[in-house]
Amino acid sequence: MAFEVSYNLENEQQFWDELDDIVSTRCHGHEHELIDNALRSFLNVTTNYKSEYLQTDRSVAECVYRLLQGDLFNAHKEYVRRQIVYCLLQEDDNPTLHIVAAFLLFDGRNNENDVTFEMMQAEGVFPRLVELIRTPSVQEDTRLHQMLLELMYESSRIQRLSWEDLMSVDDTFVLYLLEIIEGISDDVDDPYHYPVIRVLLVLNEQYLVASTTQQAKGRAGVTNRIIKALSSHGTTYKIFGCNLILLLNRESETSLQLLILKVLYLLFGNPTTAEYFYTNDLHVLIDVILRNLVDLPADSPAVNALRHTYLRVLYPILSNSQISKPPHYKRGRIYEILHVLVNSGNHFAPVDETTQRLVTRCIAVPWLQPASPDSSSVSDSNGHASATQSPISNGPEHVIGNGQKELARRTLGMSVQSGGESSTSVLEVAAHTEKPGVQTPSRGRGMGR
Known part of the structure; x- marks a missing residue:
């Protein structure tokens, strides 16, 4: 999910205001291009300013919950989830991985029907989590490493892993x-x-x-x-x-x-x-x-x-x-x-x-x-x-x-x-x-x- 929008935010209030604008984006029908652009903007803002305004687990959670509660996600839940899952499968940038892993973890915990974790299982996320957890650059980022471990635990205790998952x-x-x-x-x-x-x-x-x-x-x-x-x-x-x-x-x-x-x-x-x-x-x-x-x-x-x-x-x-x-x-x-x-x-x-x-x-x-x-x-x-x-x-x-x-x-x-x-x-x-x-x-x- 390439980044196409750049931001120049001067303080923390502008950061949160910008996030609120993005997660409130309304895309009618199946305007997937508009949804993708909004998600790119969300990831761009959160990852570029993560070291300044998202230095604690609580602030990362606040950031993710604003997306979960916004119009962008609630009008297109399945599509947004799938795009986030694909991002986890493809991205190697630590700040991006931290945000998408946090989204999947909190969304999965909040979802009584387990659709998030079921989607992750269907898309083959478990071997990817094993790969990321043992990656040296991820191991150096303790907060990201811990987030991926929690995501592995929560998604694996809900449903059975496949033979391929266990072999990883x-x-x-x-x-x-x-x-x-x-x-x-x-x-x-x-x-x-x-x-x-x-x-x-x-x-x-x-x-x-x-x-x-x-x-x-x-x-x-x-x-x-x-x-x-x-x-x-x-x-x-x-x-x-x-x-x-x-x-x-x-x-x-x-x-x-x-x-x-x-x-x-x-x-x-x-x-x-x-x-x-x-x-x-x-x-x-x-x-x-x-x-x-x-x-x-x-x-x-x-x-x-x-x-x-x-x-x-x-x-x-x-x-x-x-x-x-x-x-x-x-x-x-x-x-x-x-x-x-x-x-x-x-x-x-x-x-x-x-x-x-x-x-x-x-x-x-x-x-x-x-x-x-x-x-x-x-x-x-x-x-x-x-x-x-x-x-x-x-x-x-x-x-x-x-x-x-x-x-x-x-x-x-x-x-x-x-x-x-x-x-x-x-x-x-x-x-x-x-x-x-x-x-x-x-x-x-x-x-x-």
């Missing part, structure tokens, strides 16, 4: 994102944390869904490059895991909790990453999971799906992580909470069959067994039950163990045979989703705490 992500790209997290300050409130981590979360989600879909059709699965990278380089990229726990601890949006839990599910189900987390961080993770399980209110389909996912993550933690080795962390407390979850005599609503089955599977982990049938609530001051373990049958646990090995191979993109509890769990975990923005109900918030 290679090991180098994933390792680059993990390196960014390692280099960021330890402050999880750093605005750079969220965009990078959430891109990795949504990529894992896309790999999980694509793999289970391919497996259901009897085809070779897709290599999950997130799990692959952490399998090979986990000791180098520990901060990513620390941040997952911090985010799960404070995240109230259900969709993001599910994205985090799906990564954890695959990490603990894979023998090469089952002990990826530091032991102290693992203890914090267990505390967070137990608290959230107790905090979830009475049953509803959405709450049950989240509760089931927490329980599916808890099982491989208990079975495969370093907590399965002495000294066991809060053995008595874990057993007690699991018992409460399936005890209909307390304040919980009647338990659904899936919750009962998943809790029973967790309780059956050998090291979690109490010393005797009536010692489930007995523990020492550290929450540890008696060291004596009761024997359990090897039948179901043996099948589940094999399933975990199959899951590990599947996440690395290897062909395996489906079947068993593990295969069902993978499919159910992959299927659990929630619309962006929906908050997780909380028993604690309901009591006003």
Whole structure:
């Protein structure tokens, strides 16, 4: 989209006045040439004066929202969107990329029908975003880089990526994102944390869904490059895991909790990453999971799906992580909470069959067994039950163990045979989703705490 108009604006007020004039342009019928000229003028003004009047994220947002609310866009939404998408696909100028990426991000977030992100998907924008994010000149512009990461996340969590989209992500790209997290300050409130981590979360989600879909059709699965990278380089990229726990601890949006839990599910189900987390961080993770399980209110389909996912993550933690080795962390407390979850005599609503089955599977982990049938609530001051373990049958646990090995191979993109509890769990975990923005109900918030 070439620039044809030049401006000489003397102050910030003239800048905003000029923008208001441009976005108020009225083009009747299908006068595409007039629309194009107006869009060129908009990009010309915003990019030429970006360093003077658009120095903050808030000012860029204000600029974009004036276009979104103006007559030019509202009379020709589809055409303007498509022209902006084409601009993102073709332009290499950083200021221009910043404005068009901001437009697509804010327009997509505001659009309940997801037409913006669907258009981006149809026009093949995802590989272009991968290309731009790894471009050195873009990486030097932190604000633009962050904007493109946010655009990738928002557009990718709404709909499924194509095979070509997934193939545009290679090991180098994933390792680059993990390196960014390692280099960021330890402050999880750093605005750079969220965009990078959430891109990795949504990529894992896309790999999980694509793999289970391919497996259901009897085809070779897709290599999950997130799990692959952490399998090979986990000791180098520990901060990513620390941040997952911090985010799960404070995240109230259900969709993001599910994205985090799906990564954890695959990490603990894979023998090469089952002990990826530091032991102290693992203890914090267990505390967070137990608290959230107790905090979830009475049953509803959405709450049950989240509760089931927490329980599916808890099982491989208990079975495969370093907590399965002495000294066991809060053995008595874990057993007690699991018992409460399936005890209909307390304040919980009647338990659904899936919750009962998943809790029973967790309780059956050998090291979690109490010393005797009536010692489930007995523990020492550290929450540890008696060291004596009761024997359990090897039948179901043996099948589940094999399933975990199959899951590990599947996440690395290897062909395996489906079947068993593990295969069902993978499919159910992959299927659990929630619309962006929906908050997780909380028993604690309901009591006003």
